[in-house]
Amino acid sequence: MLPTMDSTAYAKLGRLAGLGLSAPHEVAFLLPERHLDLTSPIDGLDGLEEGTLAPALLTLTSSPEIRWPPRGGKGARPRTVFNVRLQAGEQVRATIFGDTRDILDTLKIGRQILAIVSLSVYQDVASLVIDQIVPTDWHGRVMPIYKGIPRTLTSESVCEAVTERLPRAIPEAATFLRTLLSGLGPVDHVLADLGASGWTLEQLLHQAHHPQSLAHGDYAKTLCLRVAALANLIRLQNEHDPDPAAPIALPTLQARLHGSALTPTEDQVGAITDIATQLALPHRMKHAVIGDVGTGKTFVAGVIAAACADAATRVAMLLPNARLAAQVAADFREWFPDLAVTEVTSETGGGEDLTAPVIVGTSALLHRPEMPAVNLVIIDEQHRFSRSQREHLLGDHAHLLELTATPIPRSQALLQLGRMTVSEMRQTHAPKCIQTRIHLGDAGQRALFQELLPAVRSGDPLLVVYPKRDVTPQADAPEQGEIEGVEPGQQSTPQPERNDRFSVMAAAARWEKVFPGYVATLTSDDDEATKARVLTEFTEGRIRILLCTTVVEVGLNLPTLYRIAIVRPELHGLMGLHQLRGRVARRGGDGYCELMCPEPLNPEQLRRLEFFASTTDGFALAEFDLTERGAGDLSRRSAKQSGSDNTFLFGVKLEMQHLTEVMPVFEAWRGAA
Numbered sequence: 001m002l003p004t005m006d007s008t009a010y011a012k013l014g015r016l017a018g019l020g021l022s023a024p025h026e027v028a029f030l031l032p033e034r035h036l037d038l039t040s041p042i043d044g045l046d047g048l049e050e051g052t053l054a055p056a057l058l059t060l061t062s063s064p065e066i067r068w069p070p071r072g073g074k075g076a077r078p079r080t081v082f083n084v085r086l087q088a089g090e091q092v093r094a095t096i097f098g099d100t101r102d103i104l105d106t107l108k109i110g111r112q113i114l115a116i117v118s119l120s121v122y123q124d125v126a127s128l129v130i131d132q133i134v135p136t137d138w139h140g141r142v143m144p145i146y147k148g149i150p151r152t153l154t155s156e157s158v159c160e161a162v163t164e165r166l167p168r169a170i171p172e173a174a175t176f177l178r179t180l181l182s183g184l185g186p187v188d189h190v191l192a193d194l195g196a197s198g199w200t201l202e203q204l205l206h207q208a209h210h211p212q213s214l215a216h217g218d219y220a221k222t223l224c225l226r227v228a229a230l231a232n233l234i235r236l237q238n239e240h241d242p243d244p245a246a247p248i249a250l251p252t253l254q255a256r257l258h259g260s261a262l263t264p265t266e267d268q269v270g271a272i273t274d275i276a277t278q279l280a281l282p283h284r285m286k287h288a289v290i291g292d293v294g295t296g297k298t299f300v301a302g303v304i305a306a307a308c309a310d311a312a313t314r315v316a317m318l319l320p321n322a323r324l325a326a327q328v329a330a331d332f333r334e335w336f337p338d339l340a341v342t343e344v345t346s347e348t349g350g351g352e353d354l355t356a357p358v359i360v361g362t363s364a365l366l367h368r369p370e371m372p373a374v375n376l377v378i379i380d381e382q383h384r385f386s387r388s389q390r391e392h393l394l395g396d397h398a399h400l401l402e403l404t405a406t407p408i409p410r411s412q413a414l415l416q417l418g419r420m421t422v423s424e425m426r427q428t429h430a431p432k433c434i435q436t437r438i439h440l441g442d443a444g445q446r447a448l449f450q451e452l453l454p455a456v457r458s459g460d461p462l463l464v465v466y467p468k469r470d471v472t473p474q475a476d477a478p479e480q481g482e483i484e485g486v487e488p489g490q491q492s493t494p495q496p497e498r499n500d501r502f503s504v505m506a507a508a509a510r511w512e513k514v515f516p517g518y519v520a521t522l523t524s525d526d527d528e529a530t531k532a533r534v535l536t537e538f539t540e541g542r543i544r545i546l547l548c549t550t551v552v553e554v555g556l557n558l559p560t561l562y563r564i565a566i567v568r569p570e571l572h573g574l575m576g577l578h579q580l581r582g583r584v585a586r587r588g589g590d591g592y593c594e595l596m597c598p599e600p601l602n603p604e605q606l607r608r609l610e611f612f613a614s615t616t617d618g619f620a621l622a623e624f625d626l627t628e629r630g631a632g633d634l635s636r637r638s639a640k641q642s643g644s645d646n647t648f649l650f651g652v653k654l655e656m657q658h659l660t661e662v663m664p665v666f667e668a669w670r671g672a673a
Contacts, residue, residue, distance in 0.1 A: 028173035032144035044088035174201035184669035245284040271423035285399040291425030293582025309357035313375035320384035430588025
């Protein structure tokens with residue numbers, strides 16, 4: 001084991017402590033962002049292509065002259081010009097753009113500098129542009145480039161400090177890594193399986209910083225990431241070992257499964273069987289049911305809850321909003337009339353019967369001090385809760401069941417790595433096909449409205465999701481025109497500002513002009529009674545156009561809805577978009593999801609939306625989301641649910657691909673242990 005960090009050791013880190021290092025050996029884990037190949041500087045201009053960077057040894061043959069841009073010149077930069085001689089003897093003009101006053105001491109006649117240069121040709125005259133000057137000590141070597149701190153710590157200063165401390169840091173860091181990997185097997189054999197046959201840990205770390213070639217540096221960095229991924233899998237194995245818990249036997253499970261009026265799908269039966277099997281084991285269940293919208297996850301939860309109640313155990317089910325909690329409680333009572341179910345939401349106001357075997361509620365459950373201990377916690381739409389919220393009701397020994405169509409990246413990673421058991425559900429009771437289309441700019445919006453308006457006039461319901469409730473006034477913003485496809489004479493009032501079209505409340509006035517009496521709004525500011533009334537009127541056809549925020553995203557059943565339009569979809573995550581699309585065609589048939597993009601999209605936004613439009617498979621979207629956003633911190637107590645995972649390395653990110661890459665090595669050595 002390494003010695004405990006003390007103030008003296010910390011002081012030895014100097015300015016490197018500002019990069020997050022807390023112990024001297026961590027210097028070896030501060031990996032370079034890239035390397036510069038300075039092994040073969042150019043001798044002359046022959047073979048140097050214009051605009052291509054290359055190293056060169058230059059001897060100054062004239063004093064530098066700083067030329068400042070004219071006063072008031074916009075975008076202009078100062079430049080420093082001087083004459084240099086290359087190793088082959090050629091004399092050329094050299095230019096450095098930018099403020100060079102801090103390096104003028106190095107630019108003396110007769111002094112040799114090592115620089116990264118590019119060729120510039122103007123009116124058939126060749127010259128050099130100096131991109132960077134590096135210490136001549138690196139001539140003939142590969143130089144590491146480290147990340148600095150803007151206006152505080154330069155990359156060159158980091159390189160100097162790391163290089164000075166590496167000889168002592170590498171042996172200590174190697175000792176640290178041997179301790180991390182010792183639980184698997186002989187370290188040299190493990191390294192061989194990772195692709196580092198014949199390498200020692202010391203050699204690996206040295207080549208990551210000071211490689212003999214760029215290829216060695218890139219490969220050493222790859223190997224360091226593999227070692228870090230393997231160490232994280234070992235940590236996860238230790239942290240996610242199952243906790244003891246009393247098993248729950250479910251003797252009435254089959255009676256409950258087949259005792260309701262519903263005929264379960266094979267996927268529902270399989271998920272229920274999987275859960276019962278896990279509950280019967282003598283350790284805490286951590287099980288996820290991943291099923292696309294419409295696969296019947298709520299029925300699975302209801303059967304399990306009813307069978308647990310029959311076994312004299314208590315179940316708490318956490319849902320993201322009161323409307324959904326009421327809907328689920330009503331479903332449970334309809335399927336199992338003898339089942340006692342208590343609702344707990346902010347609307348119920350306290351005093352609920354918490355002795356009931358099944359308690360269904362919102363986050364209000366987390367704030368009931370009299371809440372009794374439960375044996376099973378069911379989390380619906382788990383992506384809407386933090387890790388601490390999801391585990392708040394667990395206590396020391398309760399089992400955990402999570403339901404979702406769109407697992408968060410962290411959960412998706414834990415499932416892939418085998419740290420949670422999982423049941424997948426793909427079958428639906430009512431087959432459906434949802435077409436997703438992207439409408440770009442004003443032209444796309446006009447074409448869409450030409451299609452939507454006749455359908456709505458004939459009575460088809462339309463749900464339009466806006467990114468915000470109210471408008472923020474902008475005095476200088478241009479006016480927003482009429483609803484496309486509507487005759488100008490139908491709207492006589494002054495038009496709101498352009499950014500109103502992204503607001504529920506302002507858009508409502510425009511829609512009401514065209515469809516008086518058939519338009520309603522719904523946002524999170526509305527109370528539960530209003531939400532219930534509006535949704536009922538929309539389902540019954542008394543409201544044809546419902547304008548809302550993402551308040552309808554999760555779980556709500558709108559059986560008559562077959563078309564949804566989402567304004568500014570690039571502002572939503574993929575999982576949120578998938579939940580919104582899931583409100584469509586709940587009874588089966590053909591549905592439409594319209595992505596309205598009035599603002600220009602960058603290439604990344606367009607790529608993401610095109611992938612979303614290409615598939616309705618929630619599993620594929622979850623995989624894409626995990627790849628794009630990262631798995632987050634997979635440690636047991638972490639609240640970071642996306643992004644890169646924590647690792648002992650600095651300057652690089654550990655992504656999910658690194659973990660899956662080394663999983664076979666981890667499984668092989670763990671099985672042999």
